[in-house]
Amino acid sequence: MTTETTEETGAVTRRKATIIDIADHAGVSRSTVSLVLRGSPLVKAETRQRVLAAIEELGYVYHRAAANLRQQHSQVVGLVINELTNPFFTEVTVGLEAALSERQYLPFLTHTDESLERQERLLTALREYDVAGVVLCPVLGTGAELPAQFRRWQVPLVLVMRHLGDPLENYVGTDDYHGSRLATEHLIGLGHQRLAYIGGVQALGVRQERVNGFRDALATHGLDYRPDWVLACSPTRLAGRNAAQELLGRSPAPTAIVCFNDAVALGVMHAVAQSGRSVGRDCAVVGFDNIADAALVSPGLTTVSIEPQRIGRVAAQLLLELIRHPEQTGRTVLVPPQLVIRQSCGAH
Amino acid sequence: MTTETTEETGAVTRRKATIIDIADHAGVSRSTVSLVLRGSPLVKAETRQRVLAAIEELGYVYHRAAANLRQQHSQVVGLVINELTNPFFTEVTVGLEAALSERQYLPFLTHTDESLERQERLLTALREYDVAGVVLCPVLGTGAELPAQFRRWQVPLVLVMRHLGDPLENYVGTDDYHGSRLATEHLIGLGHQRLAYIGGVQALGVRQERVNGFRDALATHGLDYRPDWVLACSPTRLAGRNAAQELLGRSPAPTAIVCFNDAVALGVMHAVAQSGRSVGRDCAVVGFDNIADAALVSPGLTTVSIEPQRIGRVAAQLLLELIRHPEQTGRTVLVPPQLVIRQSCGAH
DNA sequence: CATTGAATTTAGAACGTTCAAAATTTAACA
DNA sequence: TGTTAAATTTTGAACGTTCTAAATTCAATG
Numbered sequence: 027m028t029t030e031t032t033e034e035t036g037a038v039t040r041r042k043a044t045i046i047d048i049a050d051h052a053g054v055s056r057s058t059v060s061l062v063l064r065g066s067p068l069v070k071a072e073t074r075q076r077v078l079a080a081i082e083e084l085g086y087v088y089h090r091a092a093a094n095l096r097q098q099h100s101q102v103v104g105l106v107i108n109e110l111t112n113p114f115f116t117e118v119t120v121g122l123e124a125a126l127s128e129r130q131y132l133p134f135l136t137h138t139d140e141s142l143e144r145q146e147r148l149l150t151a152l153r154e155y156d157v158a159g160v161v162l163c164p165v166l167g168t169g170a171e172l173p174a175q176f177r178r179w180q181v182p183l184v185l186v187m188r189h190l191g192d193p194l195e196n197y198v199g200t201d202d203y204h205g206s207r208l209a210t211e212h213l214i215g216l217g218h219q220r221l222a223y224i225g226g227v228q229a230l231g232v233r234q235e236r237v238n239g240f241r242d243a244l245a246t247h248g249l250d251y252r253p254d255w256v257l258a259c260s261p262t263r264l265a266g267r268n269a270a271q272e273l274l275g276r277s278p279a280p281t282a283i284v285c286f287n288d289a290v291a292l293g294v295m296h297a298v299a300q301s302g303r304s305v306g307r308d309c310a311v312v313g314f315d316n317i318a319d320a321a322l323v324s325p326g327l328t329t330v331s332i333e334p335q336r337i338g339r340v341a342a343q344l345l346l347e348l349i350r351h352p353e354q355t356g357r358t359v360l361v362p363p364q365l366v367i368r369q370s371c372g373a374h
Numbered sequence: 375m376t377t378e379t380t381e382e383t384g385a386v387t388r389r390k391a392t393i394i395d396i397a398d399h400a401g402v403s404r405s406t407v408s409l410v411l412r413g414s415p416l417v418k419a420e421t422r423q424r425v426l427a428a429i430e431e432l433g434y435v436y437h438r439a440a441a442n443l444r445q446q447h448s449q450v451v452g453l454v455i456n457e458l459t460n461p462f463f464t465e466v467t468v469g470l471e472a473a474l475s476e477r478q479y480l481p482f483l484t485h486t487d488e489s490l491e492r493q494e495r496l497l498t499a500l501r502e503y504d505v506a507g508v509v510l511c512p513v514l515g516t517g518a519e520l521p522a523q524f525r526r527w528q529v530p531l532v533l534v535m536r537h538l539g540d541p542l543e544n545y546v547g548t549d550d551y552h553g554s555r556l557a558t559e560h561l562i563g564l565g566h567q568r569l570a571y572i573g574g575v576q577a578l579g580v581r582q583e584r585v586n587g588f589r590d591a592l593a594t595h596g597l598d599y600r601p602d603w604v605l606a607c608s609p610t611r612l613a614g615r616n617a618a619q620e621l622l623g624r625s626p627a628p629t630a631i632v633c634f635n636d637a638v639a640l641g642v643m644h645a646v647a648q649s650g651r652s653v654g655r656d657c658a659v660v661g662f663d664n665i666a667d668a669a670l671v672s673p674g675l676t677t678v679s680i681e682p683q684r685i686g687r688v689a690a691q692l693l694l695e696l697i698r699h700p701e702q703t704g705r706t707v708l709v710p711p712q713l714v715i716r717q718s719c720g721a722h
Numbered sequence: 723c724a725t726t727g728a729a730t731t732t733a734g735a736a737c738g739t740t741c742a743a744a745a746t747t748t749a750a751c752a
Numbered sequence: 753t754g755t756t757a758a759a760t761t762t763t764g765a766a767c768g769t770t771c772t773a774a775a776t777t778c779a780a781t782g
Contacts, residue, residue, distance in 0.1 A: 042528070044768055055732045060770060070730065085526075090502045091439045091448070092768035095737050100439070102503075110467070116459045120487060132499050135483035139468060151480050154438045155450075178433075180390070264670060322612060392738055403762045408740060418760065440738035443767050 043084040052080040063088060094156070103345060104152035104160040105135045106145065108188075114315060114334050115163065118186060121338020122161060129346055131158065138165050153179060159345045163187050166229070177355075182348035186341045189231065194355040196348060198341040202232050205330040205363035206239030209312045210284055212328070212365055214247050216373055218282035218310060222255040224269045224294055225286025233258070233286060236314065240284050261286055266293025274301045274309075281309055282371075288313035288320050288329055295327065295370060306372040316366050326368030337361050391432040400428040411436060442504070451693060452500035452508040453483045454493065456536075462663055462682050463511065466534060469686020470509060477694055479506065486513050501527060507693045511535050514577070525703075530696035534689045537579060542703040544696060546689040550580050553678040553711035554587030557660045558632055560676070560713055562595050564721055566630035566658060570603035572617045572642055573634025581606070581634060584662065588632050609634055614641025622649045622657075629657055630719075636661035636668050636677055643675065643718060654720040664714050674716030685709050 048059045054073060061069050062077040069077075080086075094100040103126055107115050123133045134157060138145040145165045152160060159182035164172065173195040176183040182196075189197045213221060223240050226233030237256060244251045257273060259265040266285065273280065274297060283298075285291035291313030298309045305311055306325050313320060316331035340359055348354055367373055396407045402421060409417050410425040417425075428434075442448040451474055455463050471481045482505060486493040493513045500508060507530035512520065521543040524531040530544075537545045561569060571588050574581030589599045605621060607613040614633065621628065622645060631646075633639035639661030646657045653659055654673050661668060664679035688707055696702055715721055 046768080056768090057732055057770080058730085061731090064770090068730065073730080087498075087527075088502050089504060089768055091504055092443055092737090093770070095440055095443060095739090096768080096770045098737065110458060111461050111464045113459050116464075116485075119458070119485065123485060127495070132503070135485065136481075137464075137467065137471060137483065147475070150435075154436050155480070156437060156439055179435075394738080404738090405740080405762060406760085409761090412740090416760065421760080437738050440767090441740070443769090444738080444740045446767065 043086040044089070045086075047084055048077060048080045048086050051084060052076045100156050100158050101131050102134050102155065102157045103131050103342075104148075104157040104162075105133050106138060106148055106152070106160060106162045107136065108138050108140050108145075108163050108165050110137045110139075113317060115187075117334035118163075118338040118341075121335035121340075122342045123338075124335070125339040125342035126346075131346070140165050142167050153181065157181070159183065159349050161186055161341050161345055164190060180352065182345060182352055184341050184345045184348065186337060187232075189358075191231075196344060196355065196357045198337060198344055198359045198361070199232075200332040200337065201360035201362050202235035203239040203242075205314065205332065206236040206284065207243045208239075208363065208365045209314070209328075209330050210240050210243035211247070212367070212373075213282040213284065213310055213312065213371060214243065214249065216282075216310065216371060219249060220255075220278060220280045221249070221282045221284060222252075222257070222273055222280035223284050223286075224257045224273065225259050225261060225266055225290035227260060228258050236286060255280060259286075259290065261289055263289045263293035263296070266290030267297045268293075270294040270297035271301070274298065274303070279309075283309065283311050285311065285313050288315045288317045288327060291327055291329065291370075292319060292323060295323070306369050310371040312371055320366075321368070325370050328368045328371040328373070329366055330363045331366045332363045333361065391434040392437070393434075395432055396425060396428045396434050399432060400424045448504050448506050449479050450482050450503065450505050451479050451690075452496075452505040452510075453481050454486060454496055454500070454508060454510045455484065456486045456488050456493075456511050456513050458485045458487075461665060463535075465682035466511075466686040466689075469683035469688075470690045471686075472683070473687040473690030474694075479694070488513050490515050501529065505529070507531065507697050509534055509689050509693055512538060528700065530693060530700055532689050532693045532696065534685060535580075537706075539579070544692060544703065544705045546685060546692055546707045546709070547580075548680040548685065549708040549710050550583035551587040551590075553662065553680065554584040554632065555591045556587075556711065556713045557662070557676075557678050558588050558591035559595070560715070560721075561630040561632065561658055561660065561719060562591065562597065564630075564658065564719060567597060568603075568626060568628045569597070569630045569632060570600075570605070570621055570628035571632045571634075572605045572621065573607050573609060573614055573638035575608060576606050584634060603628060607634075607638065609637055611637045611641040611644070614638030615645045616641075618642040618645035619649070622646065622651070627657075631657065631659050633659065633661050636663045636665045636675060639675055639677065639718075640667065640671060643671070654717050658719040660719055668714075668716070673718050676716045676719040676721070677714050678711045679714045680711045681709065 045056055045059045049056050054077060058069060058073065059077055062074050105119060105122055107119060109115055119135060126133045136148045138148060142165050161184045163186045168190060170190045170192055172190060173183055173192040185195055185197045187199050189195060223237060241251045257269045259269045283294055285294055291311050295305050295311050298305050298311065303309050313327050313329035316329045320327040320329050340361055344357060344359060393404050393407045397404050402425060406417060406421060407425055410422050453467060453470055455467060457463055467483060474481045484496045486496060490513050509532045511534045516538060518538045518540055520538060521531055521540040533543055533545045535547050537543060571585060585604060592599045605617045607617045631642055633642055639659050643653050643659050646653050646659065651657050661675050661677035664677045668675040668677045688709055692705060692707060
């Protein structure tokens, strides 16, 4: 029986049914019920029916925590994301969730809000809940020793979008270098000779990659790389506008601007228009990320698309591989980006 | 000893240390270690030191799943959010997480992506992981019987931002009616006589509340409510722009537009400007939500601020109350919104 | 109708913790 | 020093599952 009465309220409370209640109700043993629950072919069809009926009747809910305890492994994967407000990361998590739930893993999503302290708290919480692995987009200022720590802890770890420089770390991100190169070469192909780069915070490895792609594309085509035409700024629309205003005031001014991301690019477009120039005609602009606004704005923003969902899926796949083969290290997967051509670069 | 050798690899593997390993190492019993872990005052200071040293030395990690199993309750709370890409919800979750982790609960964040099927999968998964309660922003099309189901399941449930109409449901949201009224009365106070309302999907209860606030504010001040000046459209910038274009083409045109949310309002501002009118001077616009862009755009968007973090905190508090007193039902908390005055309404 | 092997089912221990109750040690006092 | 109470520690069962190995049932065969 699964009903009992509590003293305080006098109300009838239904204790949650367990596998034993099902067993009693169906007239079989715990083990048989367990086999049915896991879809084993060992049980006779008729018995299975009886058990399933009992499950239905008692409203039984499988207790995964107990099963995991016994089986010594969990089906939960921690997702530690630094900035959920950024739609890009939301997309990454959508890809992660899709790939994980296909393989019966449950993603445990978690938000550090770019705070190192929160990140530490969350990582130990996940460890205490015995997750099978962790996908982490580390907060700025995360120590490079974190991957080694995870190895010691024996918890598989995949970094996404930001890496820490440990040669043994497992990392999934975009091919920033080639994406940036792609964008730059497109502009050069359109005949531009005076190209500038705007955006990104110096400290970020991502930015370095993108600037390198820009630099090398120029070099390959025999164009000058002018350090004074490479401006850093925080990755926002406002900062992009300010930086562009300054740059466009110089003489000569660039005729094409490669931007760190779309937010910056939108700000840059704004500044270009305000300076009396036509975006695309007098000054070409390309972005990076292909956010939703890039298509909606007018003229449309030419940009490098990095398929965030795909990155999520790839990260999930790598993590599942690591769960199977924990000894693997140093895997890096760079998802190749694609150029999406719209009007902001003057092409059609 | 916690080291052993696996046959396959020959590598030394460190089995995760348990409370028993700590007990042996410190020369005490399981129970004593357990008491130390839970910060009990019963253990002698010197013993505690010895145990803590052992914990440190063996790199022990508390196994919450096992503890929860024994204690028959978990410290995990499910957060089921329909649209994480919406920065508003991200803010709500930040508030939830903050309030929950203060009380030692761990928020298990989850994303339905506005899919009913995903929502169902996630809810059963959370049940299987035996969460202490659930905070849910239900997907469109969720059946009104869901709260009753949760009651039968004996899982405390708090709805946020969207309710289902069950009189016993527990709900935390904004006071849409008064927020909308506030915005409308502000415009009336500035002398406007021809007011229109744009945005929101008919089916949503939220929209009905906001339109009611708009209507009643008009009535209170003896102004006509014209149903043909109340336009529904999906809550996006683009849809807002289209709706406003249509509306501004009529004659007479409204001199003030109350919008369902800020996204719509930004689209409306765009249309107003395109029609050759000055936003604020010729046509006032107010939004709802106070998203980040509202302050950045020019002119600044006057809008109703609903403090999403606060909503998250309140929802968390209510849930924790329900976990303590599961018999409570029918609680509704409406967080009062505030008017943030910028330039888009012509005031200063 | 035994016998055999396959098919199906089961008992008991185990996973890592905490609870209740009991056992032991320590301190205080006459 | 013995007695008592308080302080501290421990034992064994329990939480809901699954594993291993063994037990039982069934069907087919000679």
